Amino acid sequence: MSKAYRFTRPQDLEIVDKPKLTVGIVIACRDGQEKLDLVLASLAVQSYPSRLISVYIIDDGSQRPLVLPKIKPRGTTLITYKNSQGHWGKTAATNDVAAKLKEDVLWFIDGDMVFDPDHLAHHMKWHHESEDYAVLGWKRFVQSWSYSPAQLNNALLKGEFLDLHHESWGKDLWEERVERTQDLVKPALDGYRAFVGATFSLRNSQWKRLGGYNRELITGEDTELGWRIFTSGMRTVVDRQAHSWHLGYSTVEQNKDEIHRHNDPALAQYIPQMHSIRSRHNFDWRVPTYQVLVDVRSTNLQQLLTLRTELLALPGTSAELTLLAPWSLLQDRYSPVGDQFAELREIHSWLKGSSEYKFVEITSDAQLSIDSIIDRFTPSATPYYLFIEGSFSLNLKDLVDYLLASENGLVGVANKEDRRAFAIIAPALARAISGKGWIYSNIAACFGALWMTEENFQQINQGKHNRVARFLRYLKREGKKVNSPRQLVIFLKKLISLLLRKVSPRG
The missing domain is CATH 3.90.550 (Spore Coat Polysaccharide Biosynthesis Protein SpsA; Chain A)
Structure with missing residues (x-):
């Protein structure tokens, strides 16, 4: 067990030879049977011992009920989540099912992912090392795929995961943030934005201590959870060896404006660091700065x-x-x-x-x-x-x-x-x-x-040189967040507002 100073963690941690921790894999789905079949085919060949793995598929109101395919991990259970007013969606379904699970570690994944056989083992090496990790896998997006579950299963058994796709892309802003923060060893206050829900794991005890997802959020629940993980003092690890393919574009990428309109005020209620969004209106907020x-x-x-x-x-x-x-x-x-x-x-x-x-x-x-x-x-x-x-x-x-x-x-x-x-x-x-x-x-x-x-x-806080240095650090820090014309407009408005406050007479 490591004694952490700030957010430090061991370097070059190896996969555990004789693991002992059980893991519950949680997949909340609404439709998407074809992709789910591929997810389960990749989970069926994970190198982590199958006797320690249980898989829970949550059918959250699919139009055509999901079924378990032929190729799947041995301990796979399909749970039909009965939707009702106030009890529907990924957040509610995941929380209600996960609350009953007893496994040592919970691994939450999306229903449109394909995993390298060692993906889970790389997650679990951290949880064997200490109890305060939240682990993120490394993913790349692919536009198309033509393999069946059987073909995928066979390719993974042959060690051909990286050969499945020769064209892929990552999220530049996400990868830049991970790089800039030294893989979240120095996360600063914006490091929580690296926490995404496609593949993450943490101890069951930590999930319950945190209270799971925020039930008031329908989307963006992973971002808000990442903020609470940060403020709770846990260490978030991005394991670059835990490879995965994300099948198709993300919902956010395809519907940016609508998603931002929906998510910005909802997330700003709970994440004080989103002060640029909060500054648009003089409202009270659920969580103070x-x-x-x-x-x-x-x-x-x-x-x-x-x-x-x-x-x-x-x-x-x-x-x-x-x-x-x-x-x-x-x-x-x-x-x-x-x-x-x-x-x-x-x-x-x-x-x-x-x-x-x-x-x-x-x-x-x-x-x-x-x-x-x-x-x-x-x-x-x-x-x-x-x-x-x-x-x-x-x-x-x-x-x-x-x-x-x-x-x-x-x-x-x-x-x-x-x-x-x-x-x-x-x-x-x-x-x-x-x-x-x-x-x-x-x-x-x-x-x-x-x-x-x-x-x-x-x-320390007086003198022209220090103020200039602080201003330059501010420009550098905030400028890195600009990844779209919309973000540029927000940045310029903040900059103008800041300059006006500094040059306007006091009193």
């Missing part, structure tokens, strides 16, 4: 509102702010003239009707240790977790930017009055909580923790 704890015992309303404004400077971002203070003292008898809790009362009076703020009780003399603060966070699909003592005049957005640039799990700043602020990235928090011992120590050991003085932090 930031969870923020603010100790407001020594601050005032204006300081708090300034803190929020600076944090949400990037359009499309949102925050859930929890305000820590001895709120119960506001229930005591008082006079508006000479009120010793006037600052606290003003904060409460103005903000108590906003769903953006929560009020949590602490005593007037409470000493907040790092671990006691971190314990108050609720790990979720939110990417950033922040704490600040409200009288500390620090730009939290700058702190988050430096957290990303430093690649640490936690970055903190302290001033001369010993006021503190720190930011944690979600994967570091989730993995630290799942381990034994002190959460802060786990973050430092696995992802790294960096503290600095306010003076040092201000030096």
Whole structure:
């Protein structure tokens, strides 16, 4: 079992000689019998021991009911998923069937794939090595095929997988993202986009811990799952040796505009990193960009509102702010003239009707240790977790930017009055909580923790040279996402908006 630092993983991991983990292969289909027959023919010759394999075909409302073909793995079961209102589609069918499975590992595949005989074995070598992997296979698209299940089966037994197709193509943007992130060893916040549902596997226990697919999504469910896998601290592996052919074009490629119109708002509800889509409308979103704890015992309303404004400077971002203070003292008898809790009362009076703020009780003399603060966070699909003592005049957005640039799990700043602020990235928090011992120590050991003085932090975030460098990094990062005229328009709008904010007078 490997001890992971950030998202590292072993190099050149070999197929396991004597595997012991069972695997349930899940294929949710609606029609597509011809392609399904080819999928099963390729699964029938997988090199991973057949005694450890079970295959579950889910017929999700096919017009002509699916049947099991002659050539298939020995332990194959066909399950008819009864459709009803709110219970139909790949997401619901997969979740309901997978919830009952007992195998150690679940391998989810599409019903239009052909697999190299060692494909599953390459997935399983990772799951034997550690329990925190989500494994993706490598696929190429083919336009046509003429082989029957029997011919395919025979060719695979002869070791002719790569000879099946001499013309194929990959998704350039996907392959570039994998290359740029060193096969997701350094995924950054956009690495989740590499997670696609055609062939992926993870431990059954992890699938259940994550809650499976998001039931509110009909398409794009794999992308949203990939985001939660990232924020949960799991390691996503792209195994380039796990070869496969995808039979025909993907649905997204054939219907881009309609799919984007449907998926963009649905996914943006749950993936805060899609802030460019969120920025189109000033709505509330299911998952905020930031969870923020603010100790407001020594601050005032204006300081708090300034803190929020600076944090949400990037359009499309949102925050859930929890305000820590001895709120119960506001229930005591008082006079508006000479009120010793006037600052606290003003904060409460103005903000108590906003769903953006929560009020949590602490005593007037409470000493907040790092671990006691971190314990108050609720790990979720939110990417950033922040704490600040409200009288500390620090730009939290700058702190988050430096957290990303430093690649640490936690970055903190302290001033001369010993006021503190720190930011944690979600994967570091989730993995630290799942381990034994002190959460802060786990973050430092696995992802790294960096503290600095306010003076040092201000030096880092001030100066023309640093701002230019940050702007160039922004252009490079965002420019790589442009893969269509539509994406170019979005990028230019974001760039113009950013420039206008920087040159417009403040106030």
